Amino acid sequence: MMKHKKKEPLFRISKSGFVPLHKAWAIRIGALLLALVVCAFIIYSIIKLNPLKVYGTMFQGAFGTNKRMWVTIRDTMMLLCIGLGLAPAFKMRFWNIGAEGQVLVGGIASAACMIYLRGKMSSTAVLPIMFVCSMLAGAIWGFIPGYFKAKYGTNETLFTLMMNYIAIQLTSYFVALWENPYGSNTVGVINSRDKFGWFPPIFGQMYGLNVIIVLVLVVFIYIYLNYTKQGFEISVVGDSENTAKYCGIDVKRVIIRTMIISGAICGIAGFLAVAGAGHTISVSTAGGRGFTTIIVAWMAKFNSFVMVLFSALLVFLEKGAMEIASRYQLSDYVSNMIIGIILFFILGSEFFINFKVRLRQRYAKDKSQ
Amino acid sequence: MRKEPYLEQNVAIRMVDITKRFADVVANNKINLEIRFGEILALLGENGSGKTTLMNMLSGIYMQDSGAIYVNGERITIKDPHDAYNLHIGMIHQHFKLVEVLTAAENIILGLNESRLINLKNVREQVKKICERYGFVVDPDKKVYDMSVSEKQTLEIVKVLYRGADILILDEPTAVLTPQETDKLFVVMRNMKADGKSIVIITHKLHEVMEISDRVAVLRKGEYIGDVPTSETDPQKLTNMMVGRSVTLNIDRPDPIDPKESLVVKNLGVKDINGVSKLENVSFTAYTGEILGIAGISGCGQKELLESIAGLHKLEPGSSIMFYPRGNKEEGEDLAGQSPIDIKHKGVHLAFVPEDRLGMGLVGNMNIPDNMMLKCYDQGKSPFTNQKKPRQQAIEIIRDLEVVTPGLRTPIRRLSGGNVQKILVGREIASDPYLLMTAYAVRGLDINTSYTIYRLLNEQKEKGTAVIYVGEDLDVLLELCDRILVLCSGRVSGIVDGRTAKKEEVGLLMTHFKEETA
């Protein structure tokens, strides 16, 4: 019997119940501060720099000048927009990893409008047309895997991933078609002279329209997922298809409809990338954001307002890291390490919010009994 | 061995001041329980009173927050199921933990890491020995997916015994068994007890407690109420102990008022995906204002019958399901070939409590109001959901059916089995149905709640609803139902009057066809 006398484990992990909001945020902010402290230690001991100065440089990189600040905002909006597109699909447990392709086809549609409609109408009139075309292109790219999943039960992860490659090839084709100047193998800045199909400045801000469009989408997706019948259907299908059938939800229709919406919003992101930011199209227009946003959507648990914070954080880290890498002539690895540590702590904080960890207690009553 | 104050002659396990919390819920509050050698102890308590939680601490699923466990007088820590095995404690959970694609023998040795090489032949020998000793029937080479529920349960018990368990904990083992299977289980349990093993059985069926146990321990709302020798108590006293006040235990059966044909099923046939016939030529009529019971051994078509009416199965050609709302002949609808969506949009007012609660009737990750919303979310033209009504309904159901829950926002998968069922039944009844179908509505429910459900069904009946009640307890079927349809292998073997039929007669119909219907 003695062999069973094992010690109680040093610590025990159990699920915590409902954590009040202020406590959850205190844990998150605590994690962020802790991450900064750990990074400071590493910066100081390995690269022998003043950590405060490094942080200051990061901040400079993201918000140092008015222009930088707006670029940071623009990129945040872009990331956020794609995240908003993924949220409905992920909530339905439909693993749409094809945002990259959906963004690209949206971008192609926008670029095509800019090129072919030039001179046929005013720049203000073409923007809504571009918006709709990009949305439609993205919607088609979302519809195809959705349809096959609903009708034939194909695996959506593989399907959407492969749709990305098709979109990339398609983009290469159009880049070749629209090549300018000839032989450069790029499209170059489209309509750089008359800015036809470019976002007009709003309140004097070049990227004002990006912000407006995406913030409207934030509110739209929040309401859509939480307060509409369709949003409710998405939750039910995501949780249990059997239950969905039992309560009379047309599962196939919901899958297809949701993927159309998901693709359409990613298509809008393509519109932002082309008309509102780069004014060109290339295979790197989406630039891997279709995958980065998966983190955003998950960390925010599909709450679109929280997604704003996480996309801002990711973009801030990216800009800051770039800046310290160039300012101090560090290799990318160091700046990536700092990003890694900060993300690690923030993701880790979710663990401490969802679980309680208790240290081993002494048998207090052992003697008394 | 160190001398401990709790080394007593006849106590196998002693739990002292055990407390276990889940977030804000105190599932067990300072519980003191002893399990003696060679006894069958029944653990009784209402839904959510903490029985499963308490036993899970012995089997290593959970660890207590405070309190101590003594096995054979020695204070021990059980931090995982492996520790429990080493202490010769084995638990058979309500949801089996078997690997479907493996055989019985393979399942038995799975997870044992005493030696790398396991001789399957020896295992078979030993399994055979265990079976002979206690009277089990297990085919060591049968794959689990070919097994019936009762066979799986037997296998779970053999598995635990093979690993040398001296203390067996059975969590609601009879909830999924037919009366015949239960009798078989009890024979085995008595044999194990005669062999000196201690058994703890959790069950909500009081007649089983009276029949099998030596001693009864009662929990109420996480507190230990006390224990009594079975010979000195009776179902009424036990119920009062569980509930904390006296309750009456009888089922009303008001006479049907003005029964009219409400559901006329003719030649219903259903095949499963492999083309095996599940229902054949089923014809019957359900009337308004009556409870039609459906009896049968498990898996002989009850599930398919209800699901077909709800539009969840493809029917064989020639099947017809005519539905007359409130018995109104003019508004007849043929439900055959309609999908659940069609049926819903026709305004048929069909309520269905399926057997699989969390897999079909409810969404485990959603809270109570959202689960209420499942049924009514698409009412009205607005694109937005109405959040007020389901919330109100949730509050009413929690109040009327005494659902134990930490709050409205708790996902229902965190609730105890009985409370989940209350929510489902409550929601279906609240939809004011014309036809109410329930499959094993009281499975896993405590006695008090079961009677609440019977009362609710009777209320529906008196309102003129046609009620179809699929049940497994023949005594209840005979007390509650106006008529009982007996299914045998997917066919109707008889329809008897609930007021005059004898239990034996129904039991016979469940396994044999009458001469004239065969």
Ligand SMILES: Nc1ncnc2c1ncn2[C@@H]1O[C@H](COP(=O)(O)OP(=O)(O)OP(=O)(O)O)[C@@H](O)[C@H]1O
């Ligand atoms: N994993 C868990 N997380 C949160 N709460 C839990 C968990 N398991 C149980 N509870 C809560 O603890 C209480 C006791 O639950 P338990 O399952 O032990 O009840 P029970 O007596 O077995 O009930 P039943 O007869 O319905 O099976 C319930 O209020 C339940 O909601």
Ligand SMILES: [Mg+2]
């Ligand atoms: Mg239980």
